[in-house]
Amino acid sequence: MNGSYTLSQGTTLHSTATYQCQAGFQLANGNSNLTCGSSSQWIGTQPECEIIECGQPSDVKNGSYNLSSGTHYGSIGTSTCVAGYEIHGTANIMCDINGDWNGSFPDCTPVDCGSAQNIENENVTSTGTTFGHTATYNCVSGFELVGPNLLTCNASSEWEPYEPNCVADCGPPTQIMNGSYTLSQGTTLSSTSTYQCQAGFQLANWNSTLICDENSQWIGSQPECEIIECGQPPNVKNGSFSLSSGTQYGSIATASCVEGYEIHETANIMCGDNGNWNGSLSDCAPVDCGSAQNILNGHVASTGTTFGYTATYYCITGFVLAGPNLVKCNASAEWEPYVPSCQGTYQ
Missing domain, CATH: 2.10.70.10 (Complement Module, domain 1)
Structure with a gap:
């Protein structure tokens, strides 16, 4: 099988039959000749042709060979790289007639993501540009990083997860006396800081909101909280109010009557957080002596x-x-x- 022979001088006594294998095959036992003996038989070990074997190819650094068709003559080994690496050179080698793998043995080299992109108001430092290397992002003063600060060069030669941005950061807004603020979405560009006053206080200039601008500044008139004023309490008929603590929120006004008059309900009213005097407002009524006593006779x-x-x-x-x-x-x-x-x- 897979071979042929040549006769030296026919098939008579002392003639030889020399065997040779077809391309890609070799004699299995090293013997290629038979001799015609005196008993009319071919003397010697019958030659056989076996396919040439190349064995396993040398290792590919950061890769391997796919040998789906084996390692014999004519087989093709296709190199593949591990994730994050790519072939530089021909990917295929072939087992040749000499029992050697023939072709350009490739290398698997790491994929290259290129330099990590620089963005406005941002500094970036990287350990390299190829697979597995990282890039670290930091924003300049007055700006805040939105997104990941650490990117990695992935197997698809892309920086992942994604490139961040540096947006204006106004920092914490000013705290105000007797009030507080609520942030809409942090302290970055276009965020708002809405101020509210504690109970008994109100915004002095009616402005309650500041906006963070592209220059990292809170824009708007700074809100202030002022104490609520109730003004003078209402008049009391036949009496008056005593204002020992003023007319602002929380103050108490105590009613007193002129001689001969008295309060029939509570004597105190209080300045409330709505700017009104709260309480039961009553007039001073004259005292009552009751009916004059009847006398005998x-x-x-x-x-x-x-x-x-x-x-x-x-x-x-x-x-x-x-x-x-x-x-x-x-x-x-x-x-x-x-x-x-x-x-x-x-x-």
Whole structure:
């Protein structure tokens, strides 16, 4: 199989048959001749042709060979690289007639991502540009990194995960007395800082919002919180309010009445966070002495029972008044000077 022979002088005594293999095959036992002997038989070990073997090819650094068709004559070895490496040179070698792998043995070299991109307001330092190397990004003062600060050159020769950006960073806005702020999305470009005042305070200039601009500055009139003012409390009929602590938020106004008048509800109102005086506002009402006391053997007529009103006493016939005939309701809710009596007359 896979060979042929040549006869030296036919097939008679002492003739030789010399075997040779076809291309890609070789004699298996090294013997190529048979001799015709006296017994009319070919003497010697029957030659055989076997396919030439190249064996395993040499290793490929950072790669390997795919030997799907074997390692014999005519087989092709296709080199492949591990992830992150690529072939430089011919990828295929072939087992030749000499039992050698023939072709340009390639190298697997790391893929190259090129220099990491420089972006505005940013510094980048890298350990290299090929597979597995890293690039570190940092922003200049006044800017904040949005995205990853560390990129890696991947097997597809791309920097991953993605290139970051440096955006203006205004830093924390100014704290204000008696207030606080809320940030919409941090302290970077176009972010807003909205101020609010604590209970009892209000924005002095009605501006509540600052915006971070491209120059890393908070733009807008700086908000301020001022204490809420209620102003003067309302008038109290027949009385007035005492303002010992002023008219601002939390202040208490205490009502007092003129002589002869009194408060029938709470005497205090408070300046609230709505700028109004809160509480039950009542007027000062005159004190009430009640009905003037009736006396024995007499009667009384009054103009009223509250402060300032009077009562007049009379005695029936045969009796005379002992004491004042006119009494008055005073500021202490008493009839003054005192209630008289009727005494009998004797003839």
